[in-house]
Amino acid sequence: MKSTLEFNLPEEEEEFMLAVRGKDIMLVLYQLDQHLREKIKYPSDTVTQDTYDTYIEIREKLNELMDSNNVSFELFS
DSSP states (O other), X not given: OOOOOOOOTTTTHHHHHHHHHHHHHHHHHHHHHHHHHHHHHSOXXXXXXXXXXXXXXXXXXXXXXXXXXXXXXXXXX
16 A cells, blocks of 8 residues: 655645654654653652652653644554
8 A cells, every 4th residue: 555645845745844844753752751761660860759750741742742642652562
């Protein structure tokens, strides 16, 4: 199966760049999620409870936003 996207450049430059860079954007989100996971799973001895709770809150919010927009990390699993 093939799919073709067409853009009228330069008018649709922003839409074109989003389509082309979508995987890169997802990779950044995945790396952020994994960074937060590591901070939660292996907290340093110097991390405060407030900071630890903030890591959890941010990771939960990231996943909530992804779920509500039907976005997942399936590509990276």
